[in-house]
Amino acid sequence: MTKIAPMTAEYALLISLWRYDGAYCVYDDVFLDIGLGLRPEMCGKNMGLSFLCKGLDFAREFYKTSNFRLTVAAFNQRAIKVYQRAGFCISQEVTHVISGGKFFVMECCEGDKGSLR
Numbered sequence: 752m753t754k755i756a757p758m759t760a761e762y763a764l765l766i767s768l769w770r771y772d773g774a775y776c777v778y779d780d781v782f783l784d785i786g787l788g789l790r791p792e793m794c795g796k797n798m799g800l801s802f803l804c805k806g807l808d809f810a811r812e813f814y815k816t817s818n819f820r821l822t823v824a825a826f827n828q829r830a831i832k833v834y835q836r837a838g839f840c841i842s843q844e845v846t847h848v849i850s851g852g853k854f855f856v857m858e859c860c861e862g863d864k865g866s867l868r
Contacts, residue, residue: 782820
């Protein structure tokens with residue numbers, strides 16, 4: 752019997768462990784996509800790296816991974832510098848279909864020490 756249910760953290764964790772064979776392995780994503788942001792009044796106060804590292808520490812513990820990916824607006828050099836200091840590298844540039852804005856996808860694999868693969 753098919754069951755449709757709301758996504759929960761428990762389901763998300765289980766789904767993240769699924770692996771597919773053959774051509775379907777394109778669905779096997781080795782990265783945990785993260786998103787973060789500081790309240791506007793907290794920006795520019797040298798808190799970004801500490802904030803990011805605490806989030807990554809949480810993700811390592813909770814999701815049992817060290818492979819992270821994020822997307823950032825290409826104009827946001829302040830954030831990009833923080834991400835690079837934490838070991839992230841730009842892996843691709845994408846363009847938002849509606850706004851035309853440029854974004855960078857950045858990846859961090861602890862085994863790579865931040866280098867592009």
